[in-house]
Amino acid sequence: MNRKAQILEIIREVAHKDVNPGADESLFESGILDSFALPDMVSAIEREFKIEVPDADLNPRKFDSVARIEAYLDNRA
């Protein structure tokens, strides 16, 4: 499974919905995720990609779309 597919799988799992958001589609403004799903998604990203997201990076804008999550992971690589 490629990284984008892994991210989409996490989003579906956290949202409890079979969704397929566009790369730049806001996960929050579109209603796919609510505010309380955000910490769950970050925890799932940490587990899946074996990273620790420090509190300083807990900025909702960094995780607002598939493209932004990919960019964050690129920066962490």
Add this chain to the structure above:
Amino acid sequence: MAFLRGFGAYLPSRVVTNEMLAARLGVEPDWIVSVSGIHERRYAGEQETVADMAVKAARDCLTRAGTDQSRIGLLIVASGSAERRFPGPAVTVAAGLGLAGVPALDLPMASAGSLFGMALADRLAGQYRDVLVVASEKMSTIVDQGSDRNVLILFGDGAGACLISEREGAASIVASSLHSDGAFANDLHLPFQGPLEMSGRSVIMQASRKIPRSIQETLAAAGRSVEDVEVFLMHQANQNLMDRVAQTLEAPAERFFSNISRYGNTSSASMLIAAAEWSQQAGFRPGMPVVFAAFGAGFSWGALLAAG
């Protein structure tokens, strides 16, 4: 080590239901419940001030503790919604309680103010004998100045108080941890001009991690674990946040005392109002561990462990 001698509270009589707000905001009452757990909140009267409410909560606290103001050596008043820049409400509350000459300290921190006040009082009680910590908020005035509807639905008015004594009380303060990080100060702030602004997502992300972590840190410092804790008295910010903290700590949700459905988020006052209600309904038993925890603007957050 200091002791928790008593709690008190004051809630204004005017009840504002979700139905009353929903009509004005163009939302469904059930939506407010689903995003916050709040059914109604209290609003203070137009002429009722932060200090007025604080004095009433303080008097309730002293009455319940079976004492008067004569042994109070320090007054700490937490409020993020005071009516003027300076002096803050602490001196007015002191005057209202007949505490002329007693030092009166303001903590304009918003939601974490009462927790910080309790932890400071624990450290200072040895020098000042009894320390009265009061938290009072008139949030209705603040959110009425054009706040987003997601903010407006949350807040209510009220005051709480806690008497901390150097020599006696129903429980002793065992440990506490306090933290602040200004990196996200603009994600929850009240400018001098303009309404309260809050990035709910940022607050939830940070609070979801920091509150459980500070609780665990405090318990570890005392050699205790989450399983030992019988009651959690948290800042009543949002029912969904309290449920999430319980889930993260793997603690039963029913151990988290909640009255947010009736009073909404009263910022710094909420934790002490919750403590006052809980102490009337149940209260400390010998050896009973209770955790207080709060998170708010700054961000500032922390936890405090007390045991009966």
